[in-house]
Amino acid sequence: MTQGYFISFEGGEGAGKSTQIRRLAERLEAAGHDVVVTREPGGSPGAEAIRELLVNGAADRWSPVTETLLMYAARRDHVERVIRPALAQGQIVLCDRFADSTRAYQGAGGDAPASLIAALEDHVLGGTVPNLTLILDLPAETGLKRAEARGGAARFESKGLAFHQRLRAGYLEIARREPERCVVIDADAELDRVTAAIAEAVAQRLDLR
16 A cells, blocks of 8 residues: 655644645545544644643643653654554645644744754654645744634743744744755735645645646
């Protein structure tokens, strides 16, 4: 059986990932592909239980290092129970956040040691990485206004503008270092233009027929 494709969506609060994942899933399914839509933190029953610890409570509930460990506990369960089995069955996995979120949120935003994050990536992911990562980029101020208007992960939103500016810079640095995997999408554009840019990036990078 053909190995599937793994596409992750990244970006700060209010970037519109959920909408764009839904649109891409509909497009791929209409073309006859078998698609799995999932998210992080979460995506499996065990990981969803850990998610509740991460997204609720005061901004300083966990230190960046503790957050990193919780994220990777959830991610391991998600990878084992959802992502790897789907890829092995030839499905296309669309994931709302993956390992780059830890690099950006806990690393660039929270100053968790890069060496710790790299070690966890190596041991926990075991080579399971996205074929393509779409980074939906927009100014932190704009994203926070959107997130506030819709209601959302209030704990991370409440970390303040400077935090969100650092994580945006972190995402752009990831894209700069790994251009073969990452595509930066202007998420400040009109909704249909964002959708079209994502469709073009997928068509250019992945052999989906």
